[in-house]
Amino acid sequence: MNALTIELSHPSCDVAIVGAGPAGLMAAETLARQGVSVHVFDAMPTVGRKFLLAGKGGLNLTHSEPAPTFVGRFGDRQQQLAPLLQPWGAEQVRAWAQDLGIGTFVGTSGRVFPTDMKAAPLLRAWLQRLRGMGVQFHMRHRWTGWSADGAALQFTTPTGAVQVSARAVVLALGGASWARLGSDGAWAPWLVARGVAVAPLRPSNCGFDVLPQHTLGHETRREFLRELLGQTPAVGWSAHFASRFAGQPFKSVAIAFTDSAGRHFSRRGEFVATATGIEGSLVYAVSALLRDEVQAHGSATLHLDLLPDHSPERVLAEVRHPRGTRSLSSHLKSRLGLDGIKMGILYEQLGKERMNDPQALAQAIKALPITVVATRPIDEAISTAGGVQFEALDDHLMLHDLPGVFCAGEMLDWEAPTGGYLLTASMATGVRAGQGAAQWLVAQPQA
DSSP states (O other), X not given: OOOOBOOOSSSEEEEEEEOOSHHHHHHHHHXXXXXXXXXXXXXSSXXXXXXXXXXXXOOOOEEOSOHHHHHHTTGGGHHHHHHHHTTSSHHHHHHHHHHTTOOEEEOTTSEEEETTOOSHHHHHHHHHHHHHTTOEXXXXXXXXXXXXXXXXXXXXXXXXXXXXXXXXXXXXXXOSSOGGGTOOOTTHHHHHHTTXXXXXXXXXXXXXXXXXXXXXXXXXXXXXXXHHTTSOOOOSSXXXXXXXXXXXXXXXXXXXXXXXXXOEEEEEEEEEEOSSEEESHHHHHHHHHHHHHHHHHSOEEEEEESOTTSOHHHHHHHHHSOOTXXXXXXXXXXXXXXXXXXXXXXXXXXXXXXXTOHHHHHHHHHSEEEEEEXXXXXXXXXXXXXXXXXXXXXXTSBBTTSTTEEEOGGGBSOOOOSSSHHHHHHHHHHHHHHHHHHHHHHHSOOO
């Protein structure tokens, strides 16, 4: 998505926004509406690359659920985000899109999408409006921190290094996932060096590698888990299961998980088997709990219900039903509708001996243990947790230790599930940072 690129005739401006994702663009719009001269810098050749990728399968703008439920999706950070989401939540996102000429609708899951499901027309209309408001874009400008005296922003460009002075700065640099789209987390050490408290960046809404179940005896498994931390063991499904089922979905299933602190998750949905583990919407929904448990204890065991519409008693009765000369696979397909990847995971986790134990098989169908031992690499994650801690910011998202520097978007220390929450909160923080920067300019005498 191309944006008009203008080179600075003079290396100074009122507000420099670093990062041309949704948070940065929303900060730019907020400032431009107040008549402020805004320059947006981004390392990529074009604007909003991750935004466009997020909309590849249908852009999920926000969620239609009640505001208290919506805010609750932000977990430990709902107290900090509630004041930002109250003036800029789902209703405001939909009104903003409509003002750009993009209608929206609520899907069956409550998620909100553009009528045409596409991200590109919305971004195109947004950029046209921003250009009309005087916002200037400087692409292929990769931020590399501050000058030695801390007075100017430093950028590398195809034509050499550039320093830019600004009366106020909004950093909207994203997290550390999908680095090829611009979010690489390289900014973290530069802020830490300036005294800013930054929580380590970690994968969020991510997949996991699994520990094979039946291939290891109990003593071996315990020893394996004891030695797991600090190593990179060979984990994942068996070659047979991976070759047959990697990339296939588990449909109409449920996951239950309780961590060592007693936090519980239980939900129905879908997810996908990968070559080494699991990923997909249902896994992403529980990923924060699984990730924290793995980090604290080296592993986490969830329980998979392959037939959530069937009671344990019915499953046991059907498993025990005489099958005559039919194979076990044919019997389970006939009596319970189990086949394909669901049968594959049962054989993978139980082994042939326990598959022929009706009690063990019925129990596994309703609560199959799957142990995960590692998140997938952060660059594969949909989003990241960690970042600039809210304690380092004032109510306008300005850094206490760097007056005039504001932060917005995914580089802040919050996380949320997929479903429109990530985009809405990123935009809400952009609005707040833009408002804060505008107030800062008014309060500061111009040299």
